Amino acid sequence: MRGTAGRWLAAGLLLALGTVARAGAEDWNGFDVSNLALPPAGLVHGGQPRNGIPALTAPKFKPVGEVSMGFEERVVGVVINGLARAYPRAVLVWHEVVNDRIGGQPFVIVYSPLSGAVASYRASLDGQAVEFGVSGLLYNSGTLAFDQGSESLWLPVEGTAIAGPRTGQRLQAIPAVETSWGDWQQRYPQGEVLIADTGHDRPYGRDPYADYMANSELRFAVEPLSDRYHPKEPVLVIIDADSYRAYPFVELAAHDAPFTDRINGTPYTIEFSYADQSVRVTDAKGQPVASPTEYWFAWHAGHPKARVYTAPAKDKPTR
Incomplete structure (x- = not known):
């Protein structure tokens, strides 16, 4: 009921x-x-x-x-x-x-x-x-x-x-x-x-999106949808010129050390922290690279044909 x-x-x-x-x-x-x-x-x-x-x-x-x-x-x-x-x-x-x-x-x-x-x-x-x-x-x-x-x-x-x-x-x-x-x-x-001294009266200790983050429901319909990953799986996005590549966190979790990927021949070193659920990207000179993140459902809806990184099978844990 x-x-x-x-x-x-x-x-x-x-x-x-x-x-x-x-x-x-x-x-x-x-x-x-x-x-x-x-x-x-x-x-x-x-x-x-x-x-x-x-x-x-x-x-x-x-x-x-x-x-x-x-x-x-x-x-x-x-x-x-x-x-x-x-x-x-x-x-x-x-x-x-x-x-x-x-x-x-x-x-x-x-x-x-x-x-x-x-x-x-x-x-x-x-x-x-x-x-x-x-x-x-x-x-x-x-x-x-x-x-x-x-x-x-x-x-x-x-x-x-x-x-x-x-x-x-x-x-x-x-x-x-x-x-x-x-x-x-x-x-x-x-x-x-x-700090929360913003000049606005808001209940900063309360998260109005706590339930939303924990489930797969969407507040607004988007198209196209893909069930390849959980709708709210975070993805890292690297933008190289006009090329986009998305890196779902679940794929990055397969790497227990920094690894390098290339986009248009340009190397990017990607370091994922499972404990902190965070990713840092650096270029060939070790300088930070701007790499926004977004939920899978939103990224796929806007870029359904963009490349998505998949960790090599040898790096993925067996069940």
Whole structure:
């Protein structure tokens, strides 16, 4: 009986969300999507108005040594000009976009709880600093950020504008990694951590996506779907010029040491940590490579023909 009620509840939720999506689609939160560069079926209204999820524009930080979190808690980290900063997932899920600056370098972090997207980019276009917000729209269930100047819409993983005056432009990616707090603080004990003093009233200790992360249900329909992996299997994405290759974590787990893969002849060294559920990618010179992550269902829906890495059979454990 409980299972039946649960299925009815889930069906009702999906119906309600679909109604919201159709109703909001009439004005798309005021954004001009007439020149949408991708199939329109992937675009939906997320049920929030423009800036209904407030992006952070003046984040505050404390030294790593002054912050107490459980070792297993998730953070997204960047290192720019030698300064390491960590952004706790507990804060990111309530804002999804963080505008920040280190020295003279403005950058933006995009975190999409629905699609699992984690990426960071230089927040400058045509030589000018740009501030980003949360559009309230989704593409293949992923958060669409928008730049406040031109009001163009941007994909989180690709860093590409898909609608508006800047359609076709691409932001310069910055290496960002999602990992455990224990891993990050051990690597960067002199770094800084985003704190919950944001100026917004949010229950930062509560994760509104905890159940969503733990099951295979989707809030919004996407096509095409693939059952090759669990829908929410995290995948690492390496972008080499216009070539994409996805690395599902379950495939990376077959390697118990860093390994090298080549894309268009370019070598990339990939180091996966099963304990921290994190991946770091470096180039031939040992420099970090920007490599966003996303859930399998969202990545496949947007790139159904892109290459997917499969670990050699000899590296996979036998059952």
